Amino acid sequence: MNARCISCRCLWAIALLLISPSTRAQEDDFEDGNDTGWTQYKPLGTFATATYSVTGGAYSLACTPSTNTAAGPARCAALRQADSYGSFCAMVDIVNFGSPAEEEASVGILARVQPGPGLGTTNGYVFTYQTESQDVEINRIDSEDPTNISGTIDVALQQGTAYRMIFFGVGSYLEGRIYDKSDLSTPLVTAVAIDFTYTQGTGGLLIFSNGNTRCSATFDNYSANDGTNPLLAIAATDSNLFVSWDAGRGLGRTLEASSNLEQWETLTALTTTGGSTQYTEPIVPAVRRRFFRLRLGPPPP
Numbered sequence: 001m002n003a004r005c006i007s008c009r010c011l012w013a014i015a016l017l018l019i020s021p022s023t024r025a026q027e028d029d030f031e032d033g034n035d036t037g038w039t040q041y042k043p044l045g046t047f048a049t050a051t052y053s054v055t056g057g058a059y060s061l062a063c064t065p066s067t068n069t070a071a072g073p074a075r076c077a078a079l080r081q082a083d084s085y086g087s088f089c090a091m092v093d094i095v096n097f098g099s100p101a102e103e104e105a106s107v108g109i110l111a112r113v114q115p116g117p118g119l120g121t122t123n124g125y126v127f128t129y130q131t132e133s134q135d136v137e138i139n140r141i142d143s144e145d146p147t148n149i150s151g152t153i154d155v156a157l158q159q160g161t162a163y164r165m166i167f168f169g170v171g172s173y174l175e176g177r178i179y180d181k182s183d184l185s186t187p188l189v190t191a192v193a194i195d196f197t198y199t200q201g202t203g204g205l206l207i208f209s210n211g212n213t214r215c216s217a218t219f220d221n222y223s224a225n226d227g228t229n230p231l232l233a234i235a236a237t238d239s240n241l242f243v244s245w246d247a248g249r250g251l252g253r254t255l256e257a258s259s260n261l262e263q264w265e266t267l268t269a270l271t272t273t274g275g276s277t278q279y280t281e282p283i284v285p286a287v288r289r290r291f292f293r294l295r296l297g298p299p300p301p
Contacts, residue, residue, distance in 0.1 A: 127176030
């Protein structure tokens with residue numbers, strides 16, 4: 001392509017928003033029939049029975065009621081053994097959850113969990129759906145004590161319907177979404193919180209009883225990465241400008257352009273090859289400024 005760095009051209013100024021280098025991703029579709037790579041987190045010990053099983057390519061967690069009310073209600077989790085992120089994007093499919101009439105459960109994604117989780121010591125964040133009250137919220141967890149930092153947003157999910165749950169964070173900004181898997185274009189619900197108590201940590205899956213009933217849920221297609229911040233690459237020839245990024249990580253993105261940082265246009269003439277998405281446009285000498293940004297979009301199919 002005979003490309004050269006666009007920053008060397010005096011006629012163009014490029015603004016790159018939401019950029020950072022990429023790091024490794026964690027994925028598990030459970031097709032191997034086991035939960036290798038996960039740590040089974042059982043804070044109640046002998047006070048409750050937590051079970052973990054992989055059947056039919058899906059991961060099921062369940063916990064019996066706690067026999068010690070001082071230790072708190074039924075709960076258990078599965079934590080990733082290797083991933084630790086500051087900026088993060090975690091996704092999982094909720095295949096099923098226990099009957100709301102019988103299980104007053106919270107089901108969701110943990111993020112930025114600090115080292116040394118356990119009974120009365122777990123710190124981090126969690127985005128959950130409450131099966132009985134039919135709502136979602138983001139909580140900060142301090143020594144296993146949750147604090148609602150997003151408010152409560154109503155949404156009714158149906159038992160036995162597959163949903164995609166997403167939890168991502170950049171700095172102090174945290175956002176949780178739930179999509180119907182039959183339509184990944186528009187979220188059913190979105191929760192937002194601002195908090196920077198915990199800046200980095202591991203992730204995982206959680207079930208928690210709000211009434212010390214039995215709780216259970218089945219998950220599939222888990223992935224986590226720092227994919228909220230792709231690295232944009234800019235290059236140019238004498239006649240064309242090229243903008244590209246890694247499209248295979250995290251949420252989808254919409255590329256937008258502006259000449260004044262006020263009016264933005266969506267760029268749709270994109271090509272994707274080998275996981276990299278590229279946009280090409282001719283250089284117009286009369287246009288002295290050109291800015292680009294990526295907006296977070298829907299999850300991958």
